[in-house]
Amino acid sequence: MPAVDAQPGPFSFDLDSTALVVIDMQRDFLLPGGFGESLGNDVSQLRRTIEPLAALMAAWRAAGLPLIHTREGHKPDLSDCPPAKLNRGAPSMRIGDPGTFGRILIQGEYGHDIVDELQPIEGETVIDKPGKGAFYATELSDILEKDGIKSLVVTGVTTEVCVHTTVREANDRGYECLVLADCVGSYFPEFQQVGLKMIAAQGGIFGWVAESPSVIAAIQ
Numbered sequence: 001m002p003a004v005d006a007q008p009g010p011f012s013f014d015l016d017s018t019a020l021v022v023i024d025m026q027r028d029f030l031l032p033g034g035f036g037e038s039l040g041n042d043v044s045q046l047r048r049t050i051e052p053l054a055a056l057m058a059a060w061r062a063a064g065l066p067l068i069h070t071r072e073g074h075k076p077d078l079s080d081c082p083p084a085k086l087n088r089g090a091p092s093m094r095i096g097d098p099g100t101f102g103r104i105l106i107q108g109e110y111g112h113d114i115v116d117e118l119q120p121i122e123g124e125t126v127i128d129k130p131g132k133g134a135f136y137a138t139e140l141s142d143i144l145e146k147d148g149i150k151s152l153v154v155t156g157v158t159t160e161v162c163v164h165t166t167v168r169e170a171n172d173r174g175y176e177c178l179v180l181a182d183c184v185g186s187y188f189p190e191f192q193q194v195g196l197k198m199i200a201a202q203g204g205i206f207g208w209v210a211e212s213p214s215v216i217a218a219i220q
């Protein structure tokens with residue numbers, strides 16, 4: 001059973017029951033000129049994850065292990081977007097408005113899809129989720145159960161929002177979660193730092209934290 005150096009201690013996982021989850025690496029969040037940047041965010045804080053994540057995905061695929069992508073977004077008629085989410089804050093652009101890359105966070109639009117460097121390949125699961133967590137109103141739970149998955153290696157954006165929500169949901173459902181610090185990103189450096197600390201604090205209150213090279217070495 002491979003094990004990697006992690007916080008708060010070694011993370012062991014079985015190759016037959018571990019999936020890599022890549023959360024919301026979408027153009028709307030990551031591309032310069034897109035929705036994320038329109039909110040005043042520094043997208044370079046997210047874009048630094050692309051290279052290590054591409055290397056991890058290549059190694060994961062080479063090892064023949066299951067890879068699951070998620071995308072946050074909504075139906076074109078916004079029927080799955082609660083008003084509380086749609087109307088939150090005072091952004092210059094809202095979900096569903098026309099943006100640089102099509103209607104913002106709307107399924108089927110260019111901006112809603114995953115960045116070119118990390119596009120899914122045939123056979124990989126893509127979960128469309130209306131919420132921050134990947135379990136809420138999706139088929140993820142059924143897929144993991146059907147495939148006998150017990151551990152998740154979690155990557156993507158943003159650390160303190162969709163990554164945290166998903167890891168907390170997964171932890172409550174009994175999954176062991178390893179979050180990779182170099183493959184998750186926040187627009188806010190302080191949230192990145194504290195977000196990672198929160199996961200591994202108190203003996204790993206809802207997961208472990210490591211770096212991707214140690215996982216790549218463990219699966220080769």
Ligand code: C5J
Nearest residue numbers: 024072157158161162
């Ligand atoms: C946010 C996400 N931050 N994927 N989405 O709205 O974290």
